[in-house]
Structure formats: structure tokens, C-alpha cells
Amino acid sequence: MNLVPDLLGKALFKVDGMSVFIGIFIVFFSLLTIVYSLGFMKKRKGLGHYYLYIVLTIVASLGVVFANNLIILMIFWGFLGLLLYLLIDFGGKERTSYTAKKAFIIIGGTDAFMLLGLAFIWHLNGSLNIDKLSIAFNTRLAVLAYLCLAAGAFAKAGAMPFHTWVPDTAEDAPTPVTAFLPASLDKLLGIYFLARISLDVFQMDPAMNRVLLIVGSVTIIAAVMMALVQHDLKRLLGYHAVSQVGYMVLGIGTGVPIGIAGGIFHMLNHAIYKSCLFLSGGAVEKKTGTTDLSKLGGLAKFMPITFITFLIASFAISGVPPFNGFASKWMVYQGIIETAKAGGRLWIVWLVAAMFGSALTLASFMKLIHAVFLGQPAKNRKITEVGPAMWIPTVLLASLCVIFGVFALAIPLKMLILPSLNMNVVFTGFWGSGLATILLIVGIIIGFIIYLLGTATKTRQTEIFVGGETLKDNPDMRVSGTEFYNTVSDIGILKFIYKMAEKKLFDIYEVGKSITFGFNGILRYVHNGILPTYLAWCLLGMIILFYILFKHIW
């Protein structure tokens, strides 16, 4: 179905299952962000521009999703990079402009790669319409073209090695912007584009799938290891926004229908729980004025709604059954095992990386929950729950986490994801999350009956027991939670790797910067600011020019 048939003689836009599905969720997340911003961004300057940029982002995102021509897609894609830059700038922190620049350079740089990729495709096929392309990897140019386009998708979604803008943005941009762009929209678009090029534009082969699997596994483990040792609420969440991309890339990289469907499902789930986490985190920030983990603690009593939404989303992202994160991860695992049957032994590496990654994710979220909501409070705060404009979006998202997990097959998969893929996904013996949930609830009821048999209904409050001391007189005894995993990061080779990461040796932006400035350093000797030197250079240049021009005369 062509929306704009034969405009300029070509079909520029196209509506199909996948673009409708992504489009619906773009609008959904945008509405939530706008509602939330009404509460969060209150009394800030330049709100007219802020909402204008958000609306423009929606338009540009929809343009990307419904574009059929790659040039049209590229134009909207470029706009998104610019809008991201403008939106980050509303953060108003000291480092914000630096972060915005970094994001813009990484996204813009990979956009240049994408443009190069488009040129290659044009050279190979003479067409840039997605529905007319189906390129096999039989030439080197085709491989290069795919990698160029994939770089763009990776940078947008935040997969390694183009991930470094995500944690910085998470820390410095206003929270609704983080929840809107890096956490939800950019994931949807990046993975949408990766799926498009992997499923429609190119014909994937095992070697290229392996590239995706490697990128996915490395992204999962490396990013979550970084998340373990963070001290800032939003930055920690930012690293998870990177880590989870790994599962989506893994899913698409398996190349089997259930894995790809799992990857797409995970993308949707990620957008849901990650925006829930960011928005709940934003509520904490709004009320306490800080996101430093060592200054929070014990908020569960004051902000029960935020605590529950955060808890549900944390379990969802850690893949605890029966929440939605588990359903999609389970499908990705399923896809990986499926590839085992075709031979090859590396599947166990991807599978272990994915499963171990979710244990690490759980660990870092336990730390967050302790440091923010439970544990011992850093100081006596008298705060209240945030207003409805800020908790309604989080409650909505948290309930989606539960619904999409418990009714995984019936609602999101059958209604949204499977129609969007032209594939035959076989679901014999899908994991019965509905039944498991009922059984889990029955189990909890049994425990509850035991409680009723006992004395849990009448409780008595006591002082906490700290070996006879009182916590009030010994503030040093407080455990904030930020130092939980120092023992892990001190182990053998990990210590070395963490040190390298601290020096930003894995940050493509920093590495690129030092290379560029290295060249600049050499060129700088030429520009020493002394006028005679410049004149000498001009003279030298003129002589060379004259020599070339009049060579044939002599």
C-alpha cells in the first residue's frame, strides 16, 4: 500500500505492519513524555521551544518509520540528530553543552557513514527504495554498505562501540528527554532500522549474523559491567539502556524467526520499562533534588507509588519471570538455541553472555533499589509523592510491564509483533506465563496463610539491631549501597579493565578526539601566529601554483 503513490514518479512512503506497529508506539511514548513533562518541566525557561522540539521529533520519527526511500529516511534521521542535540541542551547542568555536542558528533558522524552506505547501495543496485532492494553479500561493497548502515543503527540505538553518548546524555539531559529519546524513541528507531536493513534491504548470511551476535554479546556484558560500578542514578540507567540493546541485536542476529521476533519484542519491552525507570528516577530527582546514590535511601515509605513502579520495571529489565523482560529474553534464548541445531558451537557463548548478563543486570538494580528506596536514609527527609502528571505515566508503563509479561503471547505478540513480521514464527509450547503467574500467586497465598497462622497480623516496631550500638550516633555505619560491588571490580583482570574504562579508552568519541587533536598538534606548528611565516607560506604556495600552471609553457 503506497501512501503517496507515484509522487515524483516514485513511492516515497510506505505503510506496512512493522512501520504501523513502531508508529503507534512512537505516538504512545510521545504522549506519555508530554504528560510527564507538564509536571517535571514546570517553571523552566524556553518551554515553548521544548514542546516544539518534542513535536518535531515525533514528526521526524514518523517520517523515518514510514519512509520507503532511503534518502527520505536519511533526511528525517538527520533531523532527529539535530533535535536530540537541541533537547539535551535543556538539561541546564554544567556539562550539558559538552554532552550535547558529544551526542551530536557521534550521531552525526555515523550519519555520514550511513550516507556513504546509501551511495554504495545506489552504486550496486541503482535504486534506493526499500521495497525494491534485496542485496546479497556477494561483493565486498555490499558488506561495506551493510556495515555503514548498521553503524548508523548502532549509534542511534546505543550499541557498542557507538554507545558512549547514552550514559552521558542520561546523566545531563532533563529526565523526560532521556526517557523520550535514548530510552524509548531512539531504541525503537535504531532497532527498526537494523531490522529493516537486515530483513528487507539485505539478505543476511551466517557470517554477517555472527558480526551482529558478537556486537550484541559484547554490548550486553561490557555495558552492564560498567553499570555495576556507577554512583549516579541516571547514569547507571543510561548504561542499562546500552546493555539491553545487546539483546535486541542478538535477537536479530540469530536470523531465525523466533529470535528476530524476540529481538523486536525486547525492543518494545525495553522502551516500556526503561522509560518507566527513567520517569520514576525523575520523580525521585524532582523531590530530592539529587541523583547521587550516596545521598538517597529509604524513600520507599515516602514515595510508595514510585517505589512500586520502579520495582516492577527493575524486575522486568532483569528478566524475572513473569514480567515482560523475561518473555522477550526467553524468545531470544530460544532463537540462539535454534541456531545450534544448524551446527556451530559458538551459540553457547552468546547464550551464556545473555543469561549471565541478566544476572549482572539484576545485581545492579538491587544496588539501585537499596540505594534509592530501601536501606538507611542519608538524611531525614520529609517529602511526599509526586503529582499525578508524573505518576500516571509511570503507573501506566509499569502495568504494561505486567500485562505484556503475563499475556505475552495473547496481546503483544499476536496483536502487534507477529503481524509486523512477514515470517512464520512457530509457538508450540510457548512458556505459559499466565499459568505461571497464577501458580506464583497461589504460592504467595500459601505463604500468606502461614502468616495468618502465625503472628504477622500484629506486628510491633522495634529499634534496629546493630550489635548494641545506635545508628543515629554512628552515621558512619550507614551503608549507602554505592560500594556494593567494589569487591567485584577489584578482582584480577577486571580491575585493569575498569581502570582503562575510567581513562575512557573504550570511548569512541574520546579516542576519535585524541586522534583528531593529534593531527591538529602537528598542524598547529604551521599556524604559529607570526605574520612573516604566513607570508612565507603564501609565497611558497604561489610558487608551487605558478609552477604547476606554467609547467607546460616552459
Place this chain on the structure above:
Amino acid sequence: MIYVVYLIVYGFLLTAVVGLVASWIDRKVTARVQYRVGPPILQPLIDIVKLLGKETLVPKGASKTAFLLAPLVGLGGVILVSTLLWLNNINTSNTFIGDLIVAVYLLTIPSISIIMGGFASANPLASIGASREMKLVLGYELPFVLAVFVPVIHSGFSIRLGDIIAFQAVNGAIVGSWSGALALIVVIMCVQAKLALVPFDVPEAETELAGGALIEYSGSGLAVYKLMKNMLLFTLPFFVMILFMGGFRLKGIQLLYSVLRYVGLVALITVIRNTNPRVRIDQAVRFFWGPMTIIAIVAVILAFKGL
């Protein structure tokens, strides 16, 4: 509805009874090792009933709901995973793809509940204990996952528990192969850590943390945790038996062998816990990420070679 019946009969009652008996075996063997007489067989049950009669204290500044809900979630998780295992064990075709992965994930719920409970008690000692529990999970999860895939490779890449049991019924127990034996060693170590028994009892560490994550629990909450731990003493060895020893067979003389195997596993766990000192948490993580992971990788490679 039939599943709820399964849950109550097998998942809860049978598992609880066997778990309580296993806990008695554990205490009796420990007592004999230390030249004591040991408790009577009903003692574990009496302990729990006694705890139910005691007052339930909630520490000041704690999040009461999270504090009281955490033990229930842990118990629910154990009941669910034992139901899943029993269903597979009774009828190997009554299974769904990937239930092995579901079981591995569900087996972390008890740990999560202990961690949440510890965090919710607003006690620094509990926080430290719970954080150690979390690090222990990080430690053993890597070799555990690797070792669990050894039976998967043997049974032709099936991640259904039922298929793995059926495979072993035809081809003999997986522990009989080299890779299976190595993987079993790793898994038993991980079970020891999952049960938080010596040498991996760092989260509770009575002598330094006075009970760690469970320090503030008393009365009903503690009773549920005790019950959960006793049930795990059945569920985890049961999981190991399904993966490596062809499950818990219930027919004829096989039942006796299965019981003997189970008692053997429990006795092994008890002996390990009675003959070792407690390690530090960093030593535990190092142990699991170092030697245990290497052994598990060797087992996986051997399994690929068909050994």
C-alpha cells in the same frame, strides 16, 4: 485447576515434607560429625511451628510492606519451581520449550527475596549481608549456567526438562559421561552457594554479621524463610537429579535408588559444609569465576566432543 492441585500436593506439601526431612538429615549428620546426638526427626517442623507462635517484629524505619512481603515471594518462587520440576518428572511429555531456562531463572527468586528482605530491614548489617548474597549470585550464576548446558548439549540441544529426562531414560544418566561428571561437580558447588551453606555462608555469617540479611526477621517472617530454605534443600538437589541423574523415578525398585541418590546428595552437601571454613566474599567470587568456570568450560567442550 489441575495445576493448582499439583502445586499444592507436589509443589508445596511433598516438597515441604521432604525438605524438612532433608533438613533433619543435615542436622543429624552434622551432629554426628561433631560427636553430638542430634535432634529428633520432627525438630525442623517444631522449629517452624514455634517461630509462628513468636511475636513478629518490624524494625523502625523499615519499609513494612516490602519487609513482610519478601519472604512470601521467595516461598512462592520455590513452590512454583518445584511444581514445574515435579510436572516434568511425573510426565516427561508435559513440558514446554525452554522450561529449563525458566527453572534457572525461577531458582534465583529465593535469593532475590532474601536480598529484598535484607534491604527492606533498614539495618546496615542486613544491607551488607544482602549485598554479599547478590555478589554470591553473580559468582555462581556464570559456572552454573555453563554447567547446566552440558545436559542440553548431550540431549541434542533440547531445553526441555522433559526431553532431558527422557533422553537419560534411554541413554543412561548424563553423570556417567566425563563432561557430565565435571559439570556435576560444578553444579554441586553452585548448589552449596545457592543454599548459602558453609563454605559459602557469607551472606549470613553469624559470627560477623549476626545473621546478615535475616538479622531483623523474627516470628512469622523468619518461619517462612526457614520453610523456604528447607524446601530449597529438596528443590535444588531435585533439579540436579533431573539434569544429571535421570530424575526422581517413582516406579518399583527405581524409587529406592532415587531416594538413595537424593540422600547421598544431601549427605554430600552436609559433609562439605561440615569440613570447610567460611571463605570471604571476594574469595567466593574468585573461586566461581576462576576454577569453577574453567571446569565448566572444559565440561562444555568435552560435551561438544561427545564425551
